[in-house]
Each structure stands twice: as C-alpha cells, then as structure tokens.
Amino acid sequence: MTAEPSAAPSAALLRAALLAVAAALAGDRQPVLVREWADALELHGEPVGYRYLALVGVERGPAESGFDRVTEALTEARWTAHRWSGPTGGTGWATAKRAGLELTAHQGRGVGVLTLGGHTPVVFVPGREGLRQPLYTLSTGPGVLCPDCQGWGICLICEGTGRSHSPGSFGYGRCQCWAGQAGPGRCVDCAGQGRITSYSPPWTRRGHGLPDSAVARSAPRPEPTPATALDALADVAHRPCACGDLRCHWQLARTRTELRITGPCQACARPRSYAFAPPPAR
Known part of the structure; x- marks a missing residue:
C-alpha cells in the first residue's frame, strides 16, 4: 500500500489558520481544536492522495450572538469570505478560501458554539502529482x-x-x-x-444508501449535562455512527431547555442527533 505523505505541512497550516481566526473571535474564551482527521483518495483501488481536515469550536456568549464579526475576522486574516444566513433567526453560515484552503463557519440557533471546519486540497503521493483535484x-x-x-x-x-x-x-x-x-x-x-x-x-438515493427525505428520525435520548457546549461537541465528534464512521456535518442549536447537536453521517447518510441539558451559563 502506498504510504501516506507527511501530514505535517498541510495539516499544520490548516490547524494554525483555523485557530488564528477562532482566536480573533474568542475574546476571553479559549478556542478548542475539536478534531483533526484525513480523507484517503483512491483511484482504481490504489491510494493516490490524502486531504486533511480540522474542526475548531468557539463558545459564544449572549453579547456575541451576531454573525457579522465572523466575516470581518476572515477578511482581516486575508481569507476571501462569502456569507449567507439560514432561514431562521440566529443562524449563520459563511465560507472562505485562502491559498488552497477552504473553510466553513456555522453558528446554530441560540447561544452556543461557532464551528470552523476546514480542509486542504488533496495532497497527492509522489508520482501522482499530475492528477486533477x-x-x-x-x-x-x-x-x-x-x-x-x-x-x-x-x-x-x-x-x-x-x-x-x-x-x-x-x-x-x-x-x-x-x-x-x-x-x-x-x-x-x-x-x-x-x-x-x-x-x-x-430510487437513486435508496440504491446508494442515502435515506429518503421523509425518513423517520428517532428522538435522541437525554445525555448528561456537559460543562460547556464545546465539551458536548467534542464528545459527540468522537462518537462513531452505527456504520462505524466518525465523519458527520454537525450543527448545534440551543434553547432554554436543551442543547441539540445533529447532522447526517457522511459515510452512510444516516441522520444523527444528540440532546443535552443546557450547560451552565458562563
């Protein structure tokens, strides 16, 4: 099997870039590197490259519920940013690119966590650098x-x-x-x-393991109260899906009665959902 190329340059660059933006948004709240991982890329069953990914979280207080500061921080850090808002109040999305890196920022409903998820281009193994992305x-x-x-x-x-x-x-x-x-x-x-x-x-979705849009979602069982919303995210991000894969596009939403973390599994598309009692206000 072809060996994985050194992750140090690309993974370290991505990690530093995400944490720099997160630090500019965190104030006195320490940003957290929630998880780092790599996607293998194959061609005809042979590994030809790897893409490196990272997820960073920033806990936000009541005075920081606005989303405008996110795109400002991205622009100040020389990312080319684009923002769009979700269909309900209190949500925000932004995407940005810089030197081949790509980033997605998401703020869920209610006071909670801003997540910054980023990835590098595929780093090809020696001898396969001519392949397209x-x-x-x-x-x-x-x-x-x-x-x-x-x-x-x-x-x-x-x-x-x-x-x-x-x-x-x-x-x-x-x-x-x-x-x-x-x-x-x-x-x-x-x-x-x-x-x-x-x-x-x-018929295409069913044939390839993607649930119908009307698939029933089971109610999540109550979880222990986390110390912070970031602790809840870090816990969930390291739980495997029923298919065994960890990859999931997590979104957070917080109300007066619960902190909900949801997302589709990226390997099998199974809906996943976890409900926590709201952590104490900070």
Missing part, C-alpha cells in the same frame, strides 16, 4: 460519495478523457461515458456531480 472526498460536501466515481466526478474508465482504452468497446475510440447525459468524460452514475444528495431521485 476531485470534486469531493468523504468528509466534504452534502450527501454521500457516488459509489461509481468515489467523488471524482469523472468517468474512471477513461479517467475523464472520454477516450476508450479498449478497442471496439464503444466505437470511434470513444469511452462508454459518451452515452451519459452529463457528457463525455463525466461519471454516468452521478452525472458528474460526485455525490448522491437529498436532491437526487428517490
């Missing part, structure tokens, strides 16, 4: 990876060239992906999207 790896983007192209978005038979390597297989030297609706060189199964999402047809 995939559209997605396991931890990035909505839905689950397309089982055919594994997030590349390209036809892996011809590796996106549209040319057949098997004489006579389709005619005129063309790969079979020419018959797909997305066009030559693109994955036929996901139409070049790289993901099977909640917007995909129901």
Whole structure:
C-alpha cells in the first residue's frame, strides 16, 4: 500500500489558520481544536492522495450572538469570505478560501458554539502529482460519495478523457461515458456531480444508501449535562455512527431547555442527533 505523505505541512497550516481566526473571535474564551482527521483518495483501488481536515469550536456568549464579526475576522486574516444566513433567526453560515484552503463557519440557533471546519486540497503521493483535484472526498460536501466515481466526478474508465482504452468497446475510440447525459468524460452514475444528495431521485438515493427525505428520525435520548457546549461537541465528534464512521456535518442549536447537536453521517447518510441539558451559563 502506498504510504501516506507527511501530514505535517498541510495539516499544520490548516490547524494554525483555523485557530488564528477562532482566536480573533474568542475574546476571553479559549478556542478548542475539536478534531483533526484525513480523507484517503483512491483511484482504481490504489491510494493516490490524502486531504486533511480540522474542526475548531468557539463558545459564544449572549453579547456575541451576531454573525457579522465572523466575516470581518476572515477578511482581516486575508481569507476571501462569502456569507449567507439560514432561514431562521440566529443562524449563520459563511465560507472562505485562502491559498488552497477552504473553510466553513456555522453558528446554530441560540447561544452556543461557532464551528470552523476546514480542509486542504488533496495532497497527492509522489508520482501522482499530475492528477486533477476531485470534486469531493468523504468528509466534504452534502450527501454521500457516488459509489461509481468515489467523488471524482469523472468517468474512471477513461479517467475523464472520454477516450476508450479498449478497442471496439464503444466505437470511434470513444469511452462508454459518451452515452451519459452529463457528457463525455463525466461519471454516468452521478452525472458528474460526485455525490448522491437529498436532491437526487428517490430510487437513486435508496440504491446508494442515502435515506429518503421523509425518513423517520428517532428522538435522541437525554445525555448528561456537559460543562460547556464545546465539551458536548467534542464528545459527540468522537462518537462513531452505527456504520462505524466518525465523519458527520454537525450543527448545534440551543434553547432554554436543551442543547441539540445533529447532522447526517457522511459515510452512510444516516441522520444523527444528540440532546443535552443546557450547560451552565458562563
């Protein structure tokens, strides 16, 4: 098996960049590195690279419920930031890019935690540096990876060239992906999207392990009261899904009666949810 390239340069750069933004937003509240991990990227069953990811949390008090300071801090740190707000009050989303790194900031409803999740480009192993970047790896983007192209978005038979390597297989030297609706060189199964999402047809979702949008969600069982909202997030982020995977797009929401942490598993798309009694005010 091909050895994983050294994570030190890319992972350390990402970690430092996220913590720098978090520190600018934290005030007297210490930001926490919740978790770091890596996505392996394969081509024809062979590992060809790794993408490094990190999740940082900042606890926010009542006077810090506004979201404007997030995009200001990103801009001051020389990120190119874009902000949009959620459909309900008290939520906020922002994305940003800088020198190949990508970041998503999320603030849930109510007083709680601002999360900064970031990832590097795929770092290819020696000898495979000429490969293009995939559209997605396991931890990035909505839905689950397309089982055919594994997030590349390209036809892996011809590796996106549209040319057949098997004489006579389709005619005129063309790969079979020419018959797909997305066009030559693109994955036929996901139409070049790289993901099977909640917007995909129901039969496609069921066929690839993504639940129907109407799937029933079981009520989360009550959890012990955490010392802080960050402690609850750190606990949940290290709990595996029923499928065994840790990757999940967590979101936090806090009311007067509970702290709720929810998200879809990135490996099997199973909805996950945990409810904690609200931690003491700080």
